[in-house]
Amino acid sequence: MNRLMIVLPVALLLSACGSDKEQAEPVRPVLSTLVEPQVQAQLGRFAGSIQARFESTLGFRVSGRIARRWLDVGAQVKPGDTLATLDPTDQQNQLRAAEGDLAKVQAQWINAQADARRQQQLYDRGVGAQAQLDIAQTNLKTTGAALEQARSAVSQARDQLDYSTLRTDHAAVVTAWQAEAGQTVSAGQAVVTLARPDVKEAVIDLPTYLAEQLSKDLTFTVALQLEPSISTTATLRELEPQADATTRTRRARLTLVSTPDTFHLGTAVSVTLSSAVSPRSELPRSALLERDGKTQVWVVDPQQKTVATRDVQLLERDPQRIVLASGVQPGERVVTAGVNILKPGQKVTFDEDAR
Structure with missing residues (x-):
């Protein structure tokens, strides 16, 4: 009887120790993201506008006082339409x-x-x-x-x-008037600006340092600022050789591969510059683990629900992101928060489980 009483407390003590050992390795919830391959490097996003490729500024071929201006800005004209007349x-x-x-x-x-x-x-x-x-x-x-x-x-x-009658010789849209009725103008003086709406292009101003690095494989994505889902691609047609004295930028004119119907003259657009690069992956800066002189990330095993470290090669880093040249594969899941408190083989739950 006494022997049984001694054995029972020892068994209970061993059971308690085993339970504490199991609780020593808790299942940790982590934030994670899927690795996606990147073959285009983003060089920047700039505001621009849709303009006509061909514009012409017209003036009277004789001097005189403008008697009447027949059209307003935005009016569409056909060949032979009267724009303005002088006192004859x-x-x-x-x-x-x-x-x-x-x-x-x-x-x-x-x-x-x-x-x-x-x-x-x-x-x-x-x-x-x-x-x-x-x-x-x-x-x-x-x-x-x-x-x-x-x-x-x-x-x-x-x-x-x-x-003494100013007419247009092609279909166009009136974009600006430089003179008004009652004003005396000389022969050849700019009076009205016309834009041909059939050929449109995107116009942006680029910083000088970026304009000097433009390459032939550069891709421009042009999207409406108010409706980014409406977009098209473009190629560089013309880059001004000199920078603007005030803004220190160089104006670039882009030829649109296709022109959506909503790309009206004067429409504000957002132009994104990207260039083809060797395959790489971009992750949040918080995913990087630096320990013992190594750069690593935690990779999640979706089957076992465990994590393991993986050595990676860094290409770029900034306070918000890192760019990896190798070490992870597309489709793998990488931990993006709490990397300093994990252990190899530790059980985790990630955001996909929560959903």
Whole structure:
């Protein structure tokens, strides 16, 4: 009886020790993420706008006072549409003066023709002098030249009158006016800017250091700022050779591979730059474990629900992220929090289990 009483406390003590040993290795909940391969390096995101590839600034070919501006900004025009008109008084007066000079010269030319015929007839009958005939024929040629000059003057005056109306020769959209009705403008002065809406491109301003590193394999992703799901890719068409003196940026013009219907002129877009790189993986900075001169991460075994360390090779690091060249494979799960309190082979539960 006494022996039984001694054995029972010893068995209970051993059972308690075994229970404490099992509780010494708790199952720890961890935060984790799946490794995804990265073959494009993000170089930055910049704000830009959709603009027409072809723009033209028009002006009157004659001087004058603008009598009327027929259209507003945003109006669509067709070839031959009137944009603005000058006060045509000066051009009309010049045309009337030229037409008067033409009538005068025409009368002189008729008289010169009659005189030349008369002198020719007299000379043919032997009663006219050669000198008189020569004078009449010279006068006819001179008057004929004056007649051509007068006709050219009338044609030029009519052109000047026609130039007092500013028209477009192609389909376009009015994007800006540089002059208003009542303003006096000189010949060639900028009056209105037109953009052709059929060919659009994205325009952004890049920092000088980045503009100098642009390569041929660079990819541009252009997306609407208000609707990022609507996007397209683009290629670099033109890069300004000099930086802006104020912003120290260089303007880049991008040719769109496709143009969604919502890409209207002036629409704000977000342009992301990326470049092809060797396969790599990006993880949160909190996933990195540095111990004994090694750079490691904890990899989760989804079957056993345990963790193990894995040596990795770092390419980049910053306060928010790390970029790995090797050590983990796509699809593997890596612990992203609490890396300093884990042990190899420790049981864990991760966020996927919680969901």
